Amino acid sequence: MILFLENRIEEEFLYFDPAIYARRKEVAEKRLKSVTEYVLADDICRSRQLLSYFGETDSPACGKCDVCLKQARTAPPASEFETIAAEIIKLTVNKTLSIKDILFKLSSKFDEDRIVEIVRWLIDNGKIEIRN
Ligand SMILES: [Zn+2]
Structure with a gap:
């Protein structure tokens, strides 16, 4: 029983104001669009998406949501090897340096033995050439 x-x-006395109806429809469509975008966007931190919906546009990434975790997996921090190798390659682009030159430029930042080891690897793998 109700x-x-x-x-x-x-x-016969029911009346819907067309302007109010249109406005409510517009708001509902906007909400639906926001939810759809939230679900589909996999390149912006979920927390940032939610906060920007509520007007906070400069929030930092949370580091915990699926988007942040995915980005952390696909872009691992450069290893020491990659960092040093990149510096050596940068130094030797269009220039043929000696191992002494390379050590002179990089030994203040990295371990000398490690630099020599990586230079050797780069030469062996045809990535760089150095002069004696
Ligand atoms: Zn996040």
Whole structure:
């Protein structure tokens, strides 16, 4: 049994203001669009997406959501090897340096034995050439 606490409006007296109806429809569509974008966007931190919906546009990435975790997996921090190798390659682009030159430029930043080891690897793998 349903008990109505107020008299129901008869159908012929029901009236929907077209302007208000259009406005409510627009708001509902906007909300639906936001939810769809939230679900589909996999390149912006979920927390940032939510906060920007509420007007906070300069929030940092959370580091915990699926998007942040995926980005952390696909872009691992450069290893020491990659960092040193990149510096050596940068130094030897269009220039033929000696091992002494390379050590002179990089030994303040990295371990000398490690530099020599990586230079050797780069030469053996045809990535760089050096002069004696
Ligand atoms: Zn996140």
